[in-house]
Amino acid sequence: MDHYNSDFALVAIRSSFMERKTANKILACNEEGGKYGLVLTEQQALALAQTRTNALNENKRIELNGGIVDKLILAFCNSPYIEKDTYEDTLHELIRLFYDLKNNTWDTVSDNDLIEFMKHAFNGYCHGSLELLSGEALRLSEHIHYGGTMKTFKED
Amino acid sequence: METPDRLHSIKAESLNPKYYFQSLIEQAQFCGLLLDRELSVMQGDLLLILAAQANQWSRGESSSIPLEKAQDMMASILFVIGIQLKSYQTPEQAIDMLRSKPLKMLFENGLKLARRKMAVSHYLQKKILDHLLNTPNVYYRSTIADGINGFFKLYRPQFAAHEIHITADYPVFMGRPELEGIEFIEKYLRCIQAENAFCICFAPQDIHRLLCGLTQDYRNVPLNIFEPVLLSALGLVIQERSPKQLDLDPNDLPFLYRYFSAQSGNEVQDRLKKALFYLNQKMDLPQISMQYALLCIPKLAATILNAVKMKTLDKVFLIPAYPERESQIILSYGDRMSDRDYQKLVERIFQTDSSEEKITLILNTVHSLADLLDIVSDTKLYENDFDLLINALSPSAFVMLLSQYPNDDFLDRESEQLLFAALQKRKQRFSMEENKQVDQTIKALQRDEI
Known part of the structure; x- marks a missing residue:
């Protein structure tokens, strides 16, 4: 009898329409990225949008309001550690890391604070290393799990 | 559009x-x-x-x-x-x-x-x-x-x-x-409101006795109170008796069997409806309860029909029990002896060889269950000693000890196992009636009613 479920409308969110919309947002960031010689092609933008969809699925999350990929691009495009050749790959990793961290911090940290944390750590202590950034993200997650907050988290 | x-x-x-x-x-x-x-x-x-x-x-x-x-x-x-x-x-x-x-x-x-x-x-x-x-x-x-x-x-x-x-x-x-959600709570409370309004038309003590007729442990059982109260009241008005005391007795059951047997579901419902209207006339039930009870009739009729078929009408029309009229046994753990006297007694038991002497010593000196439990664990008594001791105990002390050892689970010490065996040996010699009384007393002890 209880075959009704609440996925009634949620399926629509994962449509290719959403990916197209995200790709357009990514392409719109080329104006700012171009100042630093970082420009993405349409194909690259679609690939990043696909990574976003996969990361959301893997982390069992759903995005309803705006999205963060464009915010991530705008926050990282002026990083001294990102070059033209590694730009796309770095963004793929940053997108995965963001949603992973969002889950691991139990939704207690806002999008903006999380991006700010990633940017600060990447450009500072991590010196552009994504591996070190993952370690920092793990440390932040543990800090939150022990009852800490973003404010009380101290970087090494 | x-x-x-x-x-x-x-x-x-x-x-x-x-x-x-x-x-x-x-x-x-x-x-x-x-x-x-x-x-x-x-x-x-x-x-x-x-x-x-x-x-x-x-x-x-x-x-x-x-x-x-x-x-x-x-x-x-x-x-x-x-x-x-x-x-x-x-x-x-x-x-x-x-x-x-x-x-x-x-x-x-x-x-x-x-x-x-x-x-x-x-x-x-x-x-x-x-x-x-x-x-x-x-x-x-x-x-x-x-x-x-x-x-x-x-x-x-x-x-x-x-x-x-x-x-x-x-x-x-x-x-x-x-x-779901608030709709569930609202409906649930409306049901309780109607049931409660009906139940408070009767004296709590009468409802207590009625439910004791089902089980004296009803206080710890998640059972519906409204159903037996309503059925008892209906059973009484069907026999043109006052429903107020909820006091059906075993002699009423044969009549109710006859009244409801060989009836179809609809006929039973009609009879219950009639009885309900009569009950309402007698007791002037709250309107909310009356409406609710009418909705309950089909379910009540099904319960009655099933009970008639299974010959379990006594589980539907409950006969009240009167726990306050049952005799009460007063048992006490007694006053413990001083530590010095206790030590002396243990030493004397160790120095005594004969079983009879040991038991006489215990029976003459020990006046509390707590001391008795300590003595049997602190002194090395043998199987024969335990048999003699248990057989010499008064019935009340025996039952009290029995209630401490209801089964041999977790009895690690040898003295406890021997004590348990001796208790069981004496119990096995009881008649069925005596065993029933012992079980009742133990149950009451476990419920702290004594």
């Missing part, structure tokens, strides 16, 4: 009260009352409502939320819209509203209705608690007071309107309402 080709109207009974909105959409599509295009628009509108809700939930700080949370929120949104849709007179009217009004508006109005239902449920609970039946049944008060208070503390219609949060342990006669 384009109008779809109407195939036939929606049958109200085909709608699921728990998932009203979803089932209404399903039926509307089935009956050709809703176009696919309209459904797509609705799905889009639902996503917009969900997005707004998620934004509110994350205080605007997060663009994504866990899928599980989103599913919960969507279930809540659908439930809230369902509350609003149920308020229309017919399913067709509800569909018209769905097609003509923005979903967001239906959601907001549904939320207002949910909050209104919360206020009504609060009021209902207060009214019930003001005149709550005085009963030792722990589930009654704990559910109506503590359980429902727990619900109000946790309930958040904004994001989780479909949640019940509590287990609602006390079983109402009409069964657990097939509803």
Whole structure:
């Protein structure tokens, strides 16, 4: 009898329409990225949008309001550690890391604070290393799990 | 507005009260009352409502939320819209509203209705608690007071309107309402209100005796109180006796067997209805209880028919028990001897070889059960010593010891195993009647009634 479920409308969110919309947002960031010689092609933008969809699925999350990929691009495009050749790959990793961290911090940290944390750590202590950034993200997650907050988290 | 080709109207009974909105959409599509295009628009509108809700939930700080949370929120949104849709007179009217009004508006109005239902449920609970039946049944008060208070503390219609949060342990006669969230609580409280209003027409002591007729442990059993009270009252008026004391006796049962046997379900229902109207004349029942009892008649009739068939009518029309009239046994653990005297006694037992002498010494010196339990563990008594000691004990001391060792689980020490064996040997020599009395006393001891 209880075959009704609440996925009634949620399926629509994962449509290719959403990916197209995200790709357009990514392409719109080329104006700012171009100042630093970082420009993405349409194909690259679609690939990043696909990574976003996969990361959301893997982390069992759903995005309803705006999205963060464009915010991530705008926050990282002026990083001294990102070059033209590694730009796309770095963004793929940053997108995965963001949603992973969002889950691991139990939704207690806002999008903006999380991006700010990633940017600060990447450009500072991590010196552009994504591996070190993952370690920092793990440390932040543990800090939150022990009852800490973003404010009380101290970087090494 | 384009109008779809109407195939036939929606049958109200085909709608699921728990998932009203979803089932209404399903039926509307089935009956050709809703176009696919309209459904797509609705799905889009639902996503917009969900997005707004998620934004509110994350205080605007997060663009994504866990899928599980989103599913919960969507279930809540659908439930809230369902509350609003149920308020229309017919399913067709509800569909018209769905097609003509923005979903967001239906959601907001549904939320207002949910909050209104919360206020009504609060009021209902207060009214019930003001005149709550005085009963030792722990589930009654704990559910109506503590359980429902727990619900109000946790309930958040904004994001989780479909949640019940509590287990609602006390079983109402009409069964657990097939509803969700505040609709469940409101219906549950309305049932309790009608049942409680009926039960308080009788003296709590009479209800206590009636339920003791089922089991004296009823205080710890999640059983419905209204059913046996109503049936007992009906059983009495059927025999033209006063229903007030709920005092059916075993001689009434043969008549009730005859009265209900060889009757169809409808005939039993008719007879119960007649009895109920007669009961109402005699006792001037509250209107809410009378209406509720009428709704209960089909279920009561089924119970009676089944009991007649199984010859278990005594489990339906309960015969009250009077625990206060049963003889009470007073047993005491007695005064313990001083440590010095106890030490002396242990030493003397160790110095004595003969079993008879040891036992005489124990019986003459020990006057408390606590000392006796210590002695049998501190001195090395043999099988023969235990047999002699147990056989020489007074019946009350024997039963008291027996209650301390109801089975041989976890008896690690040899002295305890020998004591248990000796107790069982003496018990096996009892007649059936004596064994029954012993078991009754032990049960009473375990219930702390002695």
